[in-house]
Amino acid sequence: MPGFRINRRRFLTGAALGASGIALAGCDAFDSVSDTDNKVRHVLERANDLTYRVQRLLGGRNSLAQEYTEADIRQPQRPNGSTAPDDDTYKGLLANNFADWRLEITGLVENPLSLSREQLMAMPSRTQITRHDCVEGWSCIAKWTGVPLSLVLDEAKVKPQARYAVFYCLDNIDQDEDGPIKYYGSVDMVDARHPQTILAYGLNGGPLPVENGAPLRVRVERQLGYKMPKYLSKIELVDSFGDIGDGRGGYWEDRGYDWYGGI
Amino acid sequence: MKSATFTEVQPNAEPAPVKTGTVIYRQSAWTRLTHWIWAIAIFFLLLSGLQIFNAHPALYIGKQSGFAFDNSVLRFTAEDTPAGPKGYTTVFGHRFDTTGVFGLSGPASDREARGFPSWATIPSYQDLATGRVIHFFFAWVLSITLLLWLIASLINGHIRRDLAPRGEDIxxxxxxxxxxxxxxxxxxxxxxxxxxxxxGIVLFILLPLMILTGLAMSPSMDSVIPFLTDILGGRQTARTIHFTVMVLLVLFFVVHIVMVLAAGPINELRSIITGWYRTDPPTGEKET
Structure with missing residues (x-):
C-alpha cells in the first residue's frame, strides 16, 4: 500500500494515543519545581535576572508609568492581602488616628529620621492617577497622593553603599510556629528614587483607608502590587537583604515570587 | 500531471522509480531545531500560563478590571448550590454549568474551586509564583528562538521559498x-x-502577538513603550488577547497533530527530525 494512503484504523489509533498524551500532559510531573531549593527552579529563575537587567536597561531611572485622568477612576481601589491588620500595636495606633505613629528611616543613612504623618504631609507632595497591577492579573486605576520617597531619602542622607530600601510593615500577614509574620518588601535604589515612587497617605482625594494601607503605603509604579507594602512603620537602607526574613527580599519573595516585580 | 514540479524539487533526480517516490532533504537544521524548541517552550508556556490565569480566572476589556462595574467577557466561578458545589463559565454574560472542568474540578469527593483543572496546569496545584518562574523562562526561550529563526529563515530562503504564498497557492x-x-x-x-x-499565521501573527500582549502586561514595559498598551486597547484587553491567542494556538496544535497523523506520521516526523521526506511517486494518484 502506498504510504500516503490513509489507513483509517492506524489514523484513529494514532489520534487516540495523541489525545491521551495531551490529557496526561499537565499532571504533577513538574511539581518538584515548586520547591524554592529545587536546582531546576534556580536555573529557571535566572530568566528573572535577565528580565530585570533588560527592563532596567530599557527603562533607565526615569521612564514613567502611564498616568490616567479622573474619568478613568471608576471604582474604589481594590484592596488585597491584609485589609484589617489584626495586631495590637496597629490597633492602638489606629484608635488614636495614628497620632503616635512614626515612620523610621534607618540603616545606611547619615541622618536617621522619625517622621510623624503631619511631618510627611508638610513635605512637597505628588498626586498621580496610576494603574495598580496585581500579580494575580487584575488592574485597578486610582489617584494616589504622597511624598516622593526620594525627598525623604535626601533628608536622611543615604550612604553611597546602600543598594536597597527595605519596607517594614505593621500588619501580620501570616502566622508560623514563632508567632505572627509581618509583611515586608524591598526595592533597588533606582525604583526607590524613581519620580513616581511616593509614600502615599491619600487615595482618590481622601485619606488612605485602612484596607489600602493606612497610615502610609509605598507606590512603586513600574512594578506589581506585591512590591508596594502597606501599613509602613520603617524603611531601612541596606546593602543586602540576605539576613532579613528568609533572605529573598520580601514576604512574597520568601514564598517563591520573583524579587523583581516589573513583569 | 505534475512532473514539472517534481523535477523542480529533485534537481539532480534520475527518473524516479515509479512506485516508491523519492526521499528528499526538505527541512533545514534551523527549521527542525526551532520547531522542537518551540514545541517544548509552548508546552510549558501553555500549562504555566493556565496556572497564572487561575490566580484570577476572569478576563476583561479595557484598561482595568471592573469590580464596581462589569467589563468582563469570561469568568470561571464556583458556587454552592442546593445540589452541591458547581463550577460555572460565564462568556459574554451567558452562564454555563461546567462543573468538573472549568470553575470547579477534581475528584468528585474532593472538588476544588479553580479556573482550569489540575491536569491542565503546572504545577498541578495552585502555585502562581512557580507558574510565573516557568512562564517567564520559556517566554525568553520562545522570543529568542523566534528571532533566530526569523534571521536564519531570511538568510537561508526558507521564508521566501517555502512560506511566502504565490499566485498558484491562491x-x-x-x-x-x-x-x-x-x-x-x-x-x-x-x-x-x-x-x-x-x-504563516502562527509564525508572523500569533507568536509575535503573544509576545507583544505579554509585554503589554508588564508594568515596567508600559513605562518604556506605553503606546503598545494603548494600541492593544489597555492592559486588560491585552490580557484577553493573550488568552485568545492561546486558544488559537491550541486549535492550531490540535489540527497540526491530526494532519501529521493523517498524512503519515512516520514520514512527517522523519522530515522534522532528520530533514528527509519521502515524496509521492510521480505516477501515483492523479491530481484532478
Whole structure:
C-alpha cells in the first residue's frame, strides 16, 4: 500500500494515543519545581535576572508609568492581602488616628529620621492617577497622593553603599510556629528614587483607608502590587537583604515570587 | 500531471522509480531545531500560563478590571448550590454549568474551586509564583528562538521559498481545502496552500502577538513603550488577547497533530527530525 494512503484504523489509533498524551500532559510531573531549593527552579529563575537587567536597561531611572485622568477612576481601589491588620500595636495606633505613629528611616543613612504623618504631609507632595497591577492579573486605576520617597531619602542622607530600601510593615500577614509574620518588601535604589515612587497617605482625594494601607503605603509604579507594602512603620537602607526574613527580599519573595516585580 | 514540479524539487533526480517516490532533504537544521524548541517552550508556556490565569480566572476589556462595574467577557466561578458545589463559565454574560472542568474540578469527593483543572496546569496545584518562574523562562526561550529563526529563515530562503504564498497557492486554495477535508494529501517538497497560511499565521501573527500582549502586561514595559498598551486597547484587553491567542494556538496544535497523523506520521516526523521526506511517486494518484 502506498504510504500516503490513509489507513483509517492506524489514523484513529494514532489520534487516540495523541489525545491521551495531551490529557496526561499537565499532571504533577513538574511539581518538584515548586520547591524554592529545587536546582531546576534556580536555573529557571535566572530568566528573572535577565528580565530585570533588560527592563532596567530599557527603562533607565526615569521612564514613567502611564498616568490616567479622573474619568478613568471608576471604582474604589481594590484592596488585597491584609485589609484589617489584626495586631495590637496597629490597633492602638489606629484608635488614636495614628497620632503616635512614626515612620523610621534607618540603616545606611547619615541622618536617621522619625517622621510623624503631619511631618510627611508638610513635605512637597505628588498626586498621580496610576494603574495598580496585581500579580494575580487584575488592574485597578486610582489617584494616589504622597511624598516622593526620594525627598525623604535626601533628608536622611543615604550612604553611597546602600543598594536597597527595605519596607517594614505593621500588619501580620501570616502566622508560623514563632508567632505572627509581618509583611515586608524591598526595592533597588533606582525604583526607590524613581519620580513616581511616593509614600502615599491619600487615595482618590481622601485619606488612605485602612484596607489600602493606612497610615502610609509605598507606590512603586513600574512594578506589581506585591512590591508596594502597606501599613509602613520603617524603611531601612541596606546593602543586602540576605539576613532579613528568609533572605529573598520580601514576604512574597520568601514564598517563591520573583524579587523583581516589573513583569 | 505534475512532473514539472517534481523535477523542480529533485534537481539532480534520475527518473524516479515509479512506485516508491523519492526521499528528499526538505527541512533545514534551523527549521527542525526551532520547531522542537518551540514545541517544548509552548508546552510549558501553555500549562504555566493556565496556572497564572487561575490566580484570577476572569478576563476583561479595557484598561482595568471592573469590580464596581462589569467589563468582563469570561469568568470561571464556583458556587454552592442546593445540589452541591458547581463550577460555572460565564462568556459574554451567558452562564454555563461546567462543573468538573472549568470553575470547579477534581475528584468528585474532593472538588476544588479553580479556573482550569489540575491536569491542565503546572504545577498541578495552585502555585502562581512557580507558574510565573516557568512562564517567564520559556517566554525568553520562545522570543529568542523566534528571532533566530526569523534571521536564519531570511538568510537561508526558507521564508521566501517555502512560506511566502504565490499566485498558484491562491488558485489552488479551493482544491486544497477540499483535499484536506477528505484527508487527501500530496507529498511534494513544498508546503501546500493551507500549510503556508497556517504556519504563516502562527509564525508572523500569533507568536509575535503573544509576545507583544505579554509585554503589554508588564508594568515596567508600559513605562518604556506605553503606546503598545494603548494600541492593544489597555492592559486588560491585552490580557484577553493573550488568552485568545492561546486558544488559537491550541486549535492550531490540535489540527497540526491530526494532519501529521493523517498524512503519515512516520514520514512527517522523519522530515522534522532528520530533514528527509519521502515524496509521492510521480505516477501515483492523479491530481484532478
Amino acid at each position: 488558485r489552488h486554495l479551493p482544491r486544497d481545502i477540499a483535499d484536506h477535508a477528505r484527508l487527501r494529501f500530496h507529498h511534494t517538497g513544498r508546503y501546500n496552500t493551507l500549510q503556508k497560511f497556517s504556519y
